[in-house]
Amino acid sequence: MNFDLTNDQKMLQEEVRKYAQTELAPLAPEIDKSGEFPWASIKKMAQLGLLGVIVPEQYGGSGFDFVSLAIAIEEISRACASTGVIVAVNNSLTTYPIVQFGSEEQKKKYLPSLCNGQKIGAFGLTEPNAGSDVAGMESTAKLDGGHYILNGTKRFITNGGEAGTFVVFAYTNRELKHKGISAFIVERDTPGFSLGNHEDLMGIRATANCELIFEDVKVPKENILGNEGDGFKICMNTLDVSRIDIGAQAVGIAQASLDEAVKYSKERKAFGQPVCNFQMIQSMIADMATQIQAARLLVHYAGYCKDKGMQRFSKESAMSKYYASDIAVDVARKAVQIHGGYGYSKDYTVERLYRDAKILELYEGTSEVQKIVIARELTR
């Protein structure tokens, strides 16, 4: 067994960490406050090859593996959780399904602009009345000559307000239940497509989270991903990949929380000495560091399963996302606790980290959904 990262992975980690700590971390409090989508950072990350990490070089990507993608997302999220999920959604929820299920024409047409920062991607799955229950979606796409006519509303769409290319799911045949769902690539400027409410979120506030409205949107027939009825499986396989990256985002947020807690505990004095000398603080720090290391190993293992070509890695991916999200919320809470009253103030980074962490247990499948996936894999 070899726990070492490869030389390429180590170089990537070093490069992303340096960039993220010098350029993304100083902007994080600002964009948390303003909610401004960090386009300048996105353009810079495109130059660093971080928007198409697993996309083959022939389509403008970096051609790295899935462990590398997790490493990059952890480092970006450690500096800025909003930027972390923006990049994760572009990589694993938009470029990945096109790489994996797209036709040669779709790959040539859509991947380069998603890798070079000209466009950002989004994943149109969740609806106002259907979140965990994917097959409960109401959107429809009806074939009419050379086009599908798409109708429906998608909600809580990360990057939605700024994205140029969307992977969208809708029923092409409702009678077939989940086997009647199809996936489409939809361009932003298609007539009938508009943006609805922008969400005013508790954390990850710079992610242009927005409602998407489709009213008789004519999607060219050739924009279907795979075949009619493939949508549910495309969606589940894509989420198997993207959940590894949310696990990585969780590890990044948790690591940032630990970094802040350790620094503060060495500076803050009480009863005549730094608070890091007190065993109750030490106990929290030891727990936090151990939780982070365990979560990171689960995330890397899930990425490794995908990299080595395992057909079904749903359990490994769900375990990494479930555990890493759970500990990230706990680690961020402990970091606030170590800061005492100051941790509750917006003047301290841990206040933002605690807010940012909560979403991890909700999006890309709630923690309850992850437990369903794990248990079903063990009992089927």
Ligand code: CAA
């Ligand atoms: N890969 C391939 N096939 C899969 C699969 C997988 N991972 N998981 C399930 N399937 C197949 C099953 O084998 C089954 O196939 P057959 O019909 O051939 O038997 C079929 O799909 C149906 O599977 P289930 O019966 O398990 O489906 P279900 O309706 O019970 O749903 C679920 C299961 C796990 C709850 C699923 O609906 C789910 O994951 N829900 C959560 C949705 C989610 O994660 N949403 C996140 C939104 S995206 C987001 O948050 C992005 C963002 O903004 C950051």
